[in-house]
Amino acid sequence: MSTAEDRRAGARHLPRWLGPDERATWLALAGVLEMLPGALDGQLQRDAGLTFFEYMVLAMLSEQPDRTLRMSQLAAVTNGSLSRLSHVATRLEKQGYLRRVASAQDRRATDAVLTGDGWDKVVATAPGHVEWVRTLVIDPLSPAQQSQLRTIGERILSAIDPRGNRLPVGFPAP
Amino acid sequence: MSTAEDRRAGARHLPRWLGPDERATWLALAGVLEMLPGALDGQLQRDAGLTFFEYMVLAMLSEQPDRTLRMSQLAAVTNGSLSRLSHVATRLEKQGYLRRVASAQDRRATDAVLTGDGWDKVVATAPGHVEWVRTLVIDPLSPAQQSQLRTIGERILSAIDPRGNRLPVGFPAP
DNA sequence: CAAGATTGAACTATCAATCTTC
DNA sequence: GAAGATTGATAGTTCAATCTTG
Numbered sequence: 001m002s003t004a005e006d007r008r009a010g011a012r013h014l015p016r017w018l019g020p021d022e023r024a025t026w027l028a029l030a031g032v033l034e035m036l037p038g039a040l041d042g043q044l045q046r047d048a049g050l051t052f053f054e055y056m057v058l059a060m061l062s063e064q065p066d067r068t069l070r071m072s073q074l075a076a077v078t079n080g081s082l083s084r085l086s087h088v089a090t091r092l093e094k095q096g097y098l099r100r101v102a103s104a105q106d107r108r109a110t111d112a113v114l115t116g117d118g119w120d121k122v123v124a125t126a127p128g129h130v131e132w133v134r135t136l137v138i139d140p141l142s143p144a145q146q147s148q149l150r151t152i153g154e155r156i157l158s159a160i161d162p163r164g165n166r167l168p169v170g171f172p173a174p
Numbered sequence: 175m176s177t178a179e180d181r182r183a184g185a186r187h188l189p190r191w192l193g194p195d196e197r198a199t200w201l202a203l204a205g206v207l208e209m210l211p212g213a214l215d216g217q218l219q220r221d222a223g224l225t226f227f228e229y230m231v232l233a234m235l236s237e238q239p240d241r242t243l244r245m246s247q248l249a250a251v252t253n254g255s256l257s258r259l260s261h262v263a264t265r266l267e268k269q270g271y272l273r274r275v276a277s278a279q280d281r282r283a284t285d286a287v288l289t290g291d292g293w294d295k296v297v298a299t300a301p302g303h304v305e306w307v308r309t310l311v312i313d314p315l316s317p318a319q320q321s322q323l324r325t326i327g328e329r330i331l332s333a334i335d336p337r338g339n340r341l342p343v344g345f346p347a348p
Numbered sequence: 349c350a351a352g353a354t355t356g357a358a359c360t361a362t363c364a365a366t367c368t369t370c
Numbered sequence: 371g372a373a374g375a376t377t378g379a380t381a382g383t384t385c386a387a388t389c390t391t392g
Contacts, residue, residue, distance in 0.1 A: 028327030153202030
């Protein structure tokens with residue numbers, strides 16, 4: 001048996017609408033989703049001519065002992081698709097910040113390697129970027145809130161991708 | 175007096191690097207920033223042929239008593255730029271979901287009005303979208319965490335835009 | 349057939365310039 | 371001159387198709 005609302009909405013179950021508190025939570029997060037990427041891209045674009053995703057690619061490579069990562073692993077740690085990474089790698093390669101070399105072990109695979117110029121770029125860019133991240137995200141939050149945000153973020157990520165191919169790689173500390 | 179690190183980085187102050195906890199917090203949030211928009215867009219694109227931003231535009235209009243909002247106000251409540259909204263409004267207008275009419279009071283202004291088709295589109299789309307939002311962000315969190323996320327999100331938004339032109343408008347409950 | 353990766357086309361967003369009205 | 375809004379060009383992302391190797 002179905003209700004009038006079911007048929008109107010084409011839903012198989014009565015939709016569980018968000019309550020006032022849930023709605024406020026969601027709108028706050030949605031606001032962050034719309035605003036923060038632009039704020040991050042803006043600083044990096046002005047100061048370094050990089051997008052946030054491009055910076056993350058270079059930064060994640062700079063964390064590796066040999067400054068090298070398989071394309072598929074690099075995509076995982078930057079939370080991007082392989083296709084997106086491939087396009088970005090083409091751009092970064094043209095700018096001389098990384099190069100791609102065929103893997104010796106698995107001949108399907110490609111390794112991305114940070115060049116000397118790429119390393120210098122990260123070293124030059126990281127301080128301003130980290131300052132900006134502090135200004136927008138870290139400093140406005142108490143240590144308790146930072147801890148809460150970490151847990152909350154990890155839960156949401158698990159809901160999006162239960163497999164969770166996110167590797168424990170680091171943030172640049174050159 | 176400046177340190178070697180200052181000169182190397184071109185920084186005027188010693189960069190305050192993120193500590194391990196801060197770094198984990200930031201990486202968790204950065205992961206959400208990269209993954210969640212795609213997950214939201216994916217559901218809406220498949221089920222309704224809409225982007226998340228397009229859905230928000232229609233949903234915010236559907237909240238208004240007269241289903242009408244000034245373009246600049248609509249941009250504010252959807253956390254988008256006026257330029258972005260203008261392009262999106264052109265697309266939505268072509269699809270018949272909204273129309274734009276010159277304001278009577280201020281002849282510089284334009285009012286966006288949700289059409290009957292636009293209303294129907296929101297009614298048909300909202301249940302599936304709300305279910306997906308529940309699955310990804312509400313249900314994985316305890317009520318306490320939801321409350322924390324709201325406060326945290328609002329703090330970050332204040333850091334990005336201290337003026338905070340965000341209006342108290344609602345979520346669709348058609 | 350699955351995994352790793354790349355490519356081109358279509359789409360979306362951003363930026364600067366522009367126009368009109370207050 | 372500033373506010374409200376639009377436009378065109380540029381740049382970046384996504385999607386599906388493709389290719390090669392395990």
